[in-house]
Amino acid sequence: MARTYLVRGMLAGLFAGLCALGFAKLGAEPQIKRAERFELQLDLQLRRAAPRPLVSRQVQDTVGLGTGIAVAGVAVGGLYGLAFAGAYRRMGNSRAEVTAIVLAAAGFLGLFLVPFLKYPSNPPSVGNPDTIGHRTALYFLLVAVGLVSVSLAVMVKGRSVARLGTWNASLLAVATFVALVVLSYVVTPGVDEVPAGFPATLLWKFRMASIGTQAVLWGTLGVAFGALTERHESSRRRRPDGSSPPRAHDEVVEKVMVAPGATSSRALRSSSDG
């Protein structure tokens, strides 16, 4: 099953990457173009020669953007599939679709949102090239903090749910997560490298587009992976006559319809038929 989940994750990740690419093209590319124009003006003002790009802007904002996001989608999807293989049927008794969407939400939160809130994405012309090593190290440090914080929160809930009940165990898990993340924000240094005169609205819109792109990526990944897994499982538990049994959440509807004394029209009709 590990191989199935890995391949399924990479496929769902490719699909999610293409959806995220659509969002990035519409939401982020216009901001990147504005930022590139700002950089050009800055170069003119400072009378410095703009570096000649190795890859033309036309390639960067089409094939380059597409390849980058699609490859990231496949990689994230594969890792997600492996994580799903480890988590499914171990964390609680949730069915595949629920586990898939919860895991995707955890990934979005821990691997993207935690580092992003301290070190948000920047459009071109924001950021000092001399500090790239420092900033990259800090960014991946917070990715690790996000991963550890989410994992610890899940463990705390799992260990305390029998003693404290679901509600209090969840509160304790959230408190653990928030405490760890806030602590890491306090001890890591701030980065402030926005050039003077850079439009604040442009910065805001670009960062919103980053959040949107990642939300589309993780959201699509979770829903697509969950749907594929659910379909695979229900096809494996087909009845001998070839008909598929009702899915887990359809059972509730069926229960209401057949309960004696129920006043739904369906129940009344079936009782009058019988």
Add this chain to the structure above:
Amino acid sequence: MAASVAVGGARAAREVDVPALPRPVSAGELLPWALFFGVLLLLLLYFVGAEQGAASLVGGHWVHEFVHDARHVLAFPCH
């Protein structure tokens, strides 16, 4: 693999078949896949996210510039 559960509440308990969920993937099965493909996929992510930025495995700036826009949008530090 079907589990029987009672539904319908106290007034009319009735048993229906609910399909059982699959068994968890064992650690012994998962570990080799997770190690080998985990490293491979992280390397793939590294090429999109960080190659020729802070660190460089293949020389030049070609990879950096090709995935430049994706790197910015996905919030990796770029330059």
